[in-house]
Structures are given as C-alpha cells and as structure tokens.
Amino acid sequence: MTEAAARSPAPRLHEQLDTLNELLRRLRGLEQLPAPDDSQAFRDTEAELQQLLDGLHPADIAYLLESLPLQHRLAIWQRVKADRDGEILLEVSDAVRESLIADMDQGEILAAVEPLDADELADLVDDLPTEVLPELMASLDAQQRERVQAALSYPDDQVGALMDFEMVTIREDISLETVLRYLRRFDELPEQTDKLFVVNQDNLLTGVLPLHWLLVNSPEKMVSDVMAPDVNTFHPIDDAYETAQAFERYDLVTAPVVDSTGHLIGRITIDSMVDVLREESESEALSRGGLREEEDIFASAWKSVRNRWAWLAINLVTAFIASRVIGLFEGSIQHLVALATLMPIVAGIGGNSGNQTITMIVRALALDQISPANARRLWRKEIGVALLNGLIWGGVIGVVAWLLYDNPQLGVVMTAAMSLNLVLAAFCGVAIPMLMTRMGRDPALGSSVLITAMTDSGGFFIFLGLATLFLM
C-alpha cells in the first residue's frame, strides 16, 4: 500500500457510503430515460461515481461493497478498475467474495488475480470456479506455482497458509555499509519489513537484523556483531491464533517462518495476524449463538435460513425436551396453576446466570488461563456465586410469590428451586466449555444454546419436582 492511497480514515467512510447510495439512486432514475447516454446529467453522475471510486483505497472499496445490497454492490464492482479487483477480493468477507466472483467471467478472474503474490493467490483459490484453475496455474512460473501449492498444503488455521515469501535475506559476514548499499538496489522493500533475516549459505536462519539496529549502528560494524541471535521464529504447522497471540504479546511486526530443520521458508506479518485476531473474536461471537459462518447481511432470506438452521433445529429439540419435562408434571400444574406462571422465572434467571458464567469461562479458555489445577477452584467460586445469587434473588422472588398467591410454602419452593437451578447453571457453565475443549471442539460453539437447554429443562424439573413433593 502506498501512503498516498490511504487518505481516507474510517470515520469518513460512512459519509462516502451515503454519497455512493445517492449516486446509484440517481443513476437508476436516469437509466429510465429513453436514451440515458445522451443525457448530460447521466454522464456527469457516471463521472462523479467513477472519480469517487478511483480515489478510494482497495480496503475502502471492500468495505463499501460489504455495505451495499447485491444489486448496488455489483453496479459498483463493474465500475472498479480491473487491476484493483484482486486486492479487493482479498479484503472482502467470504460471503461477499462469492457474490463478486459469481459476477465475473473467466477472463476477468484471471486478470484480477494476475498481480497477486503466491500467498494471496492461495487465499483466493478455494473461492474460484474450478474451470479457471488449470489456466491460472499454467500462467504461474515454477517458483510461484510451488509456493501456491505449499500454501495450499496447510489448513487455514496454520501459519503455513498465512505466511508470505517476500523477505530480504542477508549474510552475517558483511558490514552494515554493504547491507545499506544492497538495500538501495531494491525499488521498494516488502511491505511491513521491520527486520532483515540473516541466513548462512544453506539458508539456515542464524538471526535477524532489525532495521532500527541497522540505522543506529555504525556502518563499519559487521552484521554478526549487531544481529539478534534469538528470535521469535514460527513453524508452518504452528497454530495461527496462537501465533497471533504471540505477535500481540511481544509487539511483533514481522517474524520468520522456518521448517523443522531451521531453514528459512517465509515470514509472517502483523497485518495477517490482526486479521486472525479479528476473525477469531468474530467467529466466537457468531458461534456462541449458533450461526454457522459469517453472513452477508444482504444475503437472501433463503441463504440466511440455511446458515442458521442447524442450531435452531438443535434448539427445537432441547425446547421439546424441556416441554416434555413439564409434561411430566401436568397433574401438579392442573392442581396449582401458579406453577405454570412461575416456572419461566426459575428457568430464565438460570439461563441468564449460566450464560454469564459460560462467557467468562470461554474467554479464559481462549486466553489459555485455565489449567486442570485450577478448574476445581473455578467450580468452587462459580457455585459460591450461584448460591449467593440464589439466596438474594431467589429470596426476593420467593417473597413476591408468597404475597402474590398468599402461599408461603410456594415461596419457599420458589427460593429453593432458584438456588438449585443457579447452582446447576454454574456447574454446567464451567463444565460445558471445558468438556468441549477436552473433546477438541471450539468451546464457544453454541455454548449459549447448550447452557440454556440445561437451565430450562433443569429449572422446570427442579421447580415442578419440588412443588410436587412438598405442595401436593
């Protein structure tokens, strides 16, 4: 990215979205004319739109495309200069990318991806129509092809899929002066370069030379005197999220990637790590509620139904189970209809409290703060919280139930049921994410649906069960 292109900071983008919507609306009106091309107003609007687009950074265009409904999105996409298509495709979300690629023919796709680097190409390949792949691979030189294939051989959540291959390597037995002269032979350095990688003749990584140290040290010094021998190096099979956490922890900008024998094979940059951190937190938010994947907010209703149906179906099953639990006690309800009125309070408070616990635990697990040694301690604490809340809020609601139905026993049952259901919520709030983790699953996945299922069925059973035992 050049500095000049990045003129418009985020706050102003919202206004540009409004302008864009306005221009598109005007164009649509003018297209109704018998011969729109003859209209000066039409040509002016077209020119204004084109100028707006040409002035925007690819990342900004990506944002605007995300924020437009499909018809407008494609109108803009057709007007974007072809040489920027590839960069924009990289920036948009998967769902939007799909809608853009569906609108391109084979020639356009090949032209769009032509300026991309191997690692970027590898990101896109999965989303391209299979027909273009043979021609695309044939258009690459041997080294490029090998790199694309290497990147494709790693799953998306490993460093190997995210590394790039643009790096400056130097030898350790040269002077900084020589390094400075060598760098001047470049037209530009790879983006984000903050250090040079020092390798020996076998391409074994022996250290790194931060640009800072190159600049503050005397040019007569040798690379070997100045370089840092110990570095944060990563392996292509390292977990991407853990690597991103290391970038965050150690304030890294770039880091070398080496194979199992220590040979330098690529590098990782902060911008792809920021994307990993962002995606992780997004997918956590989505999966908590049981959304399968990122959803294009302007996708058709039918597409959204398919994205959301799985957890709704699970929820239907759990709700049906809860309903059958109530069914067991229909006799008691017939006898004392107040039970039907009060039971959702027990279930609801349990669900809310369980969700609070599970949110805390999922976060602590994501930050790797929970070890088997302190799991028991967490249980003790959460159950303590639950008992306190049960006595306080259960007590309040128990008194209310007593006054409302003039039935002190009902109040006592209510308080007892709330306390017990809160304890159940606390227990499951810790247990569910820990179990999911032990089973190698994402602990956030549908956590909200699962905990609510437990506290609903559990709450109904506890409350109606106690009531049947003590009030009938």
Added chain:
Amino acid sequence: MTEAAARSPAPRLHEQLDTLNELLRRLRGLEQLPAPDDSQAFRDTEAELQQLLDGLHPADIAYLLESLPLQHRLAIWQRVKADRDGEILLEVSDAVRESLIADMDQGEILAAVEPLDADELADLVDDLPTEVLPELMASLDAQQRERVQAALSYPDDQVGALMDFEMVTIREDISLETVLRYLRRFDELPEQTDKLFVVNQDNLLTGVLPLHWLLVNSPEKMVSDVMAPDVNTFHPIDDAYETAQAFERYDLVTAPVVDSTGHLIGRITIDSMVDVLREESESEALSRGGLREEEDIFASAWKSVRNRWAWLAINLVTAFIASRVIGLFEGSIQHLVALATLMPIVAGIGGNSGNQTITMIVRALALDQISPANARRLWRKEIGVALLNGLIWGGVIGVVAWLLYDNPQLGVVMTAAMSLNLVLAAFCGVAIPMLMTRMGRDPALGSSVLITAMTDSGGFFIFLGLATLFLM
C-alpha cells in the same frame, strides 16, 4: 522490547504455567518445615522459580499472573524484579492490576512506575492509590508532567489517551545522508518506528518518511523529494476504535497525531491499536450477556456477584413480567394444561432466533455497515427469514403437538404462534441494536437479555392469547 527477551512463543506458556504451579506447590510444602531456609530443597526450588521468572518476557509474566489464583499470584509478584513491575502492570487486566497494586507499598509503586513513559504512566494513574499521586507527579520533569496531564485529559476511548510521544522528527530540507547520520546518534529508535515525521520549524507536520524509502533511495536525495505528503494523520479526539479500524484497513504500523492546526503532537502505534481491537471484541462479548466488566476469573465470589448483579436484576424484572403475562391466562391453562407444557417452546425458539438476528446486526453496526438507507431492507430480509423458519419449524412442532395431544386446532395455534413470535424476534433483533445506537449506547449492551425478554413475554402472550381466542 528486545528480540532476545521474547524467546517463548505462546504455545509453550501453558507448560510454564504448569511448572509454576508445581514449583509453588512444592514451596508451600517446604514452608511447613521447622526452618525452611536451612533446607537445600527449599533453596533449590526458590532458585529454580526465580530463574524461570527472570527468563520470561514481562507480557508472559502478566499472562501467568492472570492465570493464577490470588495467593499464588502474589507469591509470584513478590519474586518479580522491581524494575519490571511497571511494564507488567501495564500488561495485566484492570481487575488483576488492582489486586497487584493492593499488595504494594508506596515506595514499591513509585519505583515500579519510574521507568515508564508519560503515556504509559497515564494508563496506570487511575488505578494507583491517591496517596502516591502527589509524590509521583513531583518526581516527573516539567515535560513529562505536561504529557501525563495531556494524556489524562482525554477519555480512554480517544486517540489522545493512547498516543505516545516518542518519535523521530526531521526537516524536509536535508539530504537522506544527513538523516542517516542523524539516526546514528540515537542509541535506539522508539519502538515500532517505521517512519520518520517531517515537520517545519513551527512543528507543522508536512509529511512522513518511511524507513523503507530512506533505505532504498540514494543518500544524495533530499527528504522533500522522497517523503510522502499525504498521510493517515489522526487527531487526539478521534475515536480509538475507528482509528484501530483504519490501522487494520490500511495496514499501518505507526501514524502521526496532530492538533486541530496541524502541529505534530504525538503518534499512535499498532500495538496499542491491537489492544483496542481486542478490548472492543471482548467487551462486546461480555456486555452481550450483561457482564459489567472484565472479571478476574479468580476474584472472590462476592466480587463476581457485584459485577454480575445489574443484569441479573434486570432479567429478574423481565422474567417477572413474562410470568405476569402467563398469569393473565391462568384460566385457559387450567382448562387446557397442555398450554403450559408447550408455551416454553414458542418462547425458547423465538429467543434463539432473535439472538441470531441481533448478533448479526450488532456485528454489522460495529463494522459500520448499516446506513439508514438499508435499514428497511434488513428488516424485510430478517422478517422473511422469520416467516420461512416459522412455517418450517412451526409446522413441524405443530404436527408434533397435534399428534401428542390429539388436538389439530392446538397444532394450528402452535404453528401460528411460533411464526408470529419469530417475526417479533426478527423485528426486535433489528430494532433493539439500532435504537441503542441512535441513543448513543453500545448496541451489544445486554442485547441478549433484552431480546430474550421480548420473545419470552411476547411468545407467551401470542401463544396463550391465540389459544384463548380459538380453543376455549
């Protein structure tokens, strides 16, 4: 941060936590001896522990402190070298920081913060005991004091509170050769420096010189020939999250901060922006479920109760309202007890579906993808999704209800109620976050509690109301 200190990538930290727990357990055992200091085993364990701690990066120690219960946490904290205390305090979460500072006396606190820069100091000041502030401010020189006060004058979510003051400025009328010579007079460059800031004699920012361009261009060239005139500059009152989004969008590493007249006053670095992105997504996850703030997972039960009580209380009120809605129809339930059994299904599915919608909308709002122009379109789509789901799943459950209770009318009422409640969920799922935003509130705040309140009360009312109208 020096490269050498950052040896241990995240994956290995978990093992170090286990080692630490093991060492602390052993120490606790040995402390039971009559004279522990005389025991060779005690001294060895102490030495091993100290060595482990000394080898760790401050960010790693911060992580370990977060992951330890209070007693162990303080045992480690007392063993950490005093000169690293300040850096570690900066890295830990607010809740843990509080527990650490509570364990320090005035002298220790002053020693810990002494090595910190003005912006870092400003981050900590809020958490320090008021007694130490006069002495702390007196220990600063005039420039430092002014910078701390400047940083404190901005709210936490503005750029002004996050900028630092360590930057290299140059004039535009000098050669790159001169710049290179100038840089060699530094012992080290400010962390993350990827560009130099070009200012005139009035300290007006006239451009930036990326280190890359300094390195690849011929030393004879003038700064003015090479520098980029257009830069991403920010103002101290800019929103921190929007600035972080701009960093992400344009792959920035550092950016200048200027006042309203264009004078350079500070800079923003990617590491603080990564923290902003992380905190934003965390607070979104927490506030969704109505947790007030980040919680120390080892905090006392009583502290956790206070953190969580507000939304539990709100939930209690909404659950009570839902219960009163059912109370309106006690006569109908007495007449047909199946209603009590089936009603939680209607409410539960509505809640789940509403939560899916609200999750999507909160995300789109956070990414600034929703404009008034497309709000109506979103409503149309979400209500379309709701109707489809209502017919599909409501139909399934309607048939089940019919078969279960041998009552076709009950099945029809069930299907109709589910469809209507899903439409209500879709409507509120879009409306609640949009309203919150319009009122200047965080749209994620308690969104889950609010939508569930609507779909519970609404679901009971719709189902029991329809049943009363058509089945009684």
